[in-house]
Structure formats: structure tokens, C-alpha cells
Amino acid sequence: MPSVFLDPAWAPAEDSSTLFSEKTWLIGVILTGVGYGVVLTLTVMCITTLIHVLKSPRRGGERQNRKVHLISLIYVILVFVFATMFIAGSSAMADLSFISYRNFPGGPAAFEQVMFSLPVSEIGNVAFVLSNWLADVVVVWRCLVVYKGTSVPWWAICAIPCLTYLTSWVLGLLWLIQVSAPASSPWVSSTINFTQPYFWTSFALNVSMTAAIVIRLLVYRHRIGKIMGQKYGRQYTSIASMIIESSLLYTGFQLLFIVPFGLNSPVQTLFLQPLSQVQIIAPLLIIFRVSSGRAWTMDTSTEIFKKTNSRAETIELGQKQSGLSQGMAFAKPEDLSANATQSTFVVA
Known part of the structure; x- marks a missing residue:
């Protein structure tokens, strides 16, 4: 054999930086x-859960905001359509650059940058921005x-947050207008290049919202831990829940792109x-946490404080009763009737 x-x-006659x-x-593809x-x-998980919640009957004493769940269902379908549009456009551009027009001057990487405004690429660009707007509004x-x-x-x-989101x-x-112009791209523009302002504004929005959410949840975690114990409220204040609730994954990944882009490094792609x-x-x-009933809601803080206050009052009452019982144990017989009256007053 x-x-x-x-x-x-067999290797292409390109320098190492071009090949990289x-x-x-x-x-990246x-x-x-x-x-x-x-x-x-x-x-699939979100749609299944949301449909189940929407179909479930209302039960007495249970708050189900069906309007929010319906909006969430529409949201999930929309972002999935945008994700599909982007992967379709990205795959088509990879086919054009690496196969159909492999001998383009400068190679596939140069083709991707110079031909960024092709219609098939524009599909992905529009889907990217629409997804970004929807992702930011959730944060x-x-x-x-x-x-x-x-x-x-x-x-x-x-x-x-609303002013930053509008910006x-x-x-x-x-x-989008910039990258849609002929021979234009995120790296080259005949007028003002909006790439860095756009991505940095979105990043600043997510960083500020992420920090605000994490700080808020940490404060509640500290308060709950002092009164109820560390195990209580874990579904709201655990590290995993804070990472999800604050979109820390998205914020961190934005940084991985923005920094190499600012340094003009090929790693950005x-x-x-x-x-x-x-x-x-x-x-x-x-949305999956919200539909599963494990996410922070408008009423969570109120419910937590009600429960913590109730727990604190119970503990305080127990301490008073314990101290009263010890006092009665060493009391003289003639003082028992007076202590019994005081005990009745405390419990009431």
C-alpha cells in the first residue's frame, strides 16, 4: 500500500498572514x-415550555402573565428566523469565497471583506443587526x-438604559447603510465608519446592564443569606442564575470581538x-428561565421581603418565648400567674 x-x-502561494x-x-463559520x-x-425548549404554559388553565391564586408569555413566544420565533438567515448568508459567502471564487486576488479572506455588500451577505447583515436589537432590548x-x-x-x-438602547x-x-454601499464593509467606508461606535455603544449598554443586574442580585443574596440562610432563594441569586439573568455570556463575547477589531487583528473574524x-x-x-418560573419577576422582591420579614418575626417570637419559659422555670409559685398573663400577651 x-x-x-x-x-x-499543493499549498497555496500565499504568505502566512493571508493564510491565517x-x-x-x-x-468562524x-x-x-x-x-x-x-x-x-x-x-425548541422555549417554544415547548411556552406553549405548555399558554395551554395550562389558570389556577386560583396563581399569577400567569399570558401576555408576556405570548410576546416571548413571538420573540423566540423571530430570533430563530434571524439566526437562520445569518447562518444561511454566512454559509453562502463561505461557499463563494472558498470554492466558487477561490482565486480572487488576496484569497478568500480578501473576498469576504471586499464583497461584504453582496446581496447574499446583506441577508446576514440585516439579520445580525435585528438580532442585536432584540438581544439588547431583553437585557x-x-x-x-x-x-x-x-x-x-x-x-x-x-x-x-432606554437612551443608550435608542442610540x-x-x-x-x-x-447597515454603511455596509450596504458597494465595495464597503465594516473595515472600509467612503464616509464615516460606524462599526466601532455601533459595537461599542451596544457593548456599553450590555456592560452597564450586566453590572447593574449582578449588583442587585448580590445585594439580595446578602440580605437573604443573613436572615433565611444561604440555601434560600438560590434559584434567583446563584452564580448560574446571575450569569444568565445579566446576559454575561453575550457581554463577554462582545468584548472578544471588539478588542481584536480595534487592534485590527485577524482574530476578530x-x-x-x-x-x-x-x-x-x-x-x-x-426566556427559558422566565417560562419555567425560575427567573426574577416584578413581584419577586416583594415576595422575598414578605417571607424574610415573616421568618425574622418568627425567630424573634421564638427567642422571646424561649426566654420567658426559662424565666418561669426559676420563678416562685406565687409569680406563675403573673408570668402566664405576660406569656399570653407576647404570643398575641
């Missing part, structure tokens, strides 16, 4: 496919939910394409 060997003559750029583009698989799985929504019931005025809580929305639209799926995975995880 003849031996198998790799002939160096091509590898990052290709690996593969990672995007992996992310789409996660999106598909979460979509803002969760922050408003977590901070519901605080002493801070509601308008003050809404002002900063991100406008910059995203301008970025490893994260640019998978970011389209990660920004959908984060809100799907939140």
Missing part, C-alpha cells in the same frame, strides 16, 4: 454552525424587572460571525 504524504507544492486570515474566517445548533436546541427589560420595587424613581431607572438602534441602522448566535443564545436562556 503506497504511503500517504503531503506535498508542499483565511483560517480565522473558516473557523464553523463556530457559527455550532452556535446555531445551540440556538436550535434552546428554541434592558431584565434590568427594569430586577430593579422594580426599589426606592429609586422608575423614570430614573428607565432613562439611561444603539440609530447607530445600528447607520451601520473568529468571533464576529459566532457573535450573531451568541447574542441570541443569551436572551433565549433568559
